[in-house]
Amino acid sequence: MADVVELRGICKSYDHFVAVDNLSLGIRAGSVYGLLGPNGAGKTSTIRMMIGIMVPDKGEVRLFGELFQRGLLPRVGYLPEERGLYKRMKVLDHLVFLGCLHNLSEVEARKRSLAWCERMQLSEWKDKKVEELSKGMQQKIQFVAALLHDPDLVIMDEPFAGLDPANAVMLKDFLIELKKAGKTILFSTHRMDQVERLCDSICLIDHGHAVLEGDLGKIKASYGKNHVQMQYEGDPGLENCDLVQSINNYGNYVEVRLKPGADAQQLLRRSADRARISRFELLEPSLEEIFIDQVGKNA
């Protein structure tokens, strides 16, 4: 089955600033995909090119296996980073308006809006003006607006930015629910913990390049289990050990990153000779470490 989103060597520059440089990626149907990168890496530009707000200078964008065309947009739901609503419109009117823009009939848009209001506990607010609502409620309406037309592909730019904890949990539950319903989800963020828990695949962007792209599990596996957590009594003498790349010592608990090619078993034997080891665990690196490692390498 063709990828839901496929970017092939897209480039975009403004004046002399290169925002996206020869970026390629593919998003599998039904997966949750994380677009990662520091601020200014080109995430928003990439997303804008996926939905035709901007046209790439070079390269091609394919959606649902076809070359990009606006006729495909009713199958896409988009939540921009800079999101807002008409302040003076009534909530229900606003939702119906946005639904109609996504090719729903007015009757259908109204029916779905009412159902969503019910579900989001917004029913008593549906005839109020948007400006009378709290910020949290406005955020709920923005999510609903992106999902009202039941899109196959949901694209969210920094969806967790600015959410209070309750709404952040709600959004996470939403994303999981959407995934269960077979939707494809792409979201951008610079918060690694969410990606680590939610995403199947990632693309790490820095300075407009894709630094890492693919299945999250495979990426982690390719880094190997080169991290050790160890609990001990005594002095294992790791400070000047030739197996150790870096070390973070807490006194009777230590986190160690092994040098490439170093054998963890050798480290265990050497430590056990000098101290009592109560716990020894071999771990994959966290995404944050991969991220810092990769971005640091390119800086």
Added chain:
Amino acid sequence: MHNIWTLIQREYLERVRTRSFVIFTLLMPAVMAGSVLIPEKIEEMNSGGEKHIVIVANNPQLATAVGQELSASKAKTDLGLEAGTFKPTMYTIRVDGDTSDAENDRLRQQVSGGQITGFLWLTDRALAERKVTYNTKEAADFMQSGTIRSALRTAVTKQRLSQKGMNGPEIDALLTPIDLATIRIEKGREGTSGTTVFVTALAMVMLLYSVVLIYGIAVMRSVIEEKSTRILEVLLSAVTPKQLLAGKILGVGAVGLTQIVIWVTFAILFSVPGLLAARSFLGEVHIPVGGMIAFAIFFLLGYLLYSSMYAAIGSMVNTDHEAQQMQWPAMVPLVLGVVLMNSVIQHPDSPLAFWLSIVPFFAPILMLVRILVAQPPLWQIALCIALMMATVYGLLALASRIYRIGILMYGKRPTLPELRRWLRYAG
């Protein structure tokens, strides 16, 4: 198409439903009607009643004659139009033969004290100097002084003519006034009177000017609102900037059109009875059908021209405050058109009027004025409309390019070189 329709609908309904639209639409005719009706009512309330006028003269015969003329004139005013609506003024005339300064002082005190309305100082000396004075507290009542002036003139003229040996009927025949009516020739036929043409032209042009200005600015503010509320990007995931711009300009324009239709309906309902009553002095009143068609065409083209400029300006700025500093490119030509209107209305067929009126930025006002007050050749009108359509097309293309880039740019307002680059990207 479906999208543009949705956008137009929202833009239209959200505006027409606001309380401010309803109030403004209803208040405007009320204010206009009030500005005509209230002074009329005041005049009507002040008219009638009694006026005590003392005529001080060496010649009691002349004084009596002036008094008779005044009483005869009753409420016949200089304008002669509202003859029916006014109660006649009753004059009580007293002829006074004492022309001393002491009498003058005494009468002044009576005027101040309110015992008499005023006194006419018609001594032989004043007549010889051709400078008669009427002393009153109500010096600003120009209708009153007009009535007295014409009574005085008639009486003096009659007296002098009778001194030359003419008899009463001869003098009356001689003094019958001759009316001058200015009639506009339309396609060889007699048209409306000059006054009506002028007033209608002025009203139509001011209506066009204010609606184009109000709704041009409304388009600009709406673009700024979409930028500042950050809803634009949500919309852009479903519609193109061009559709957005088209929907906005058409939707807001439809609101303006609605307002005009309501106002014109009000105006017709209010003025038809008046016009019918005033037919006697206005002459035959024609409904200017050609003028209305011209108004519709020039309103639509003028609105498209200016609103596309306002939309481009709105997309370049971030706040209303910034917009005020930036809106002169749209404001200046529109105001200049109104300023130039005065000379065009007086010489509608001069070469200057022709050249000014085919400039697309002035055309909505100046060509419309020319069509309303004169009969410019058809080729000039056709040329003007063609030029305007070309300009509107060009400006819309330009505005939509600026708009496309501008709406995604936050922060600093672009400089001219930056603007040129925007136009290149959008290409």
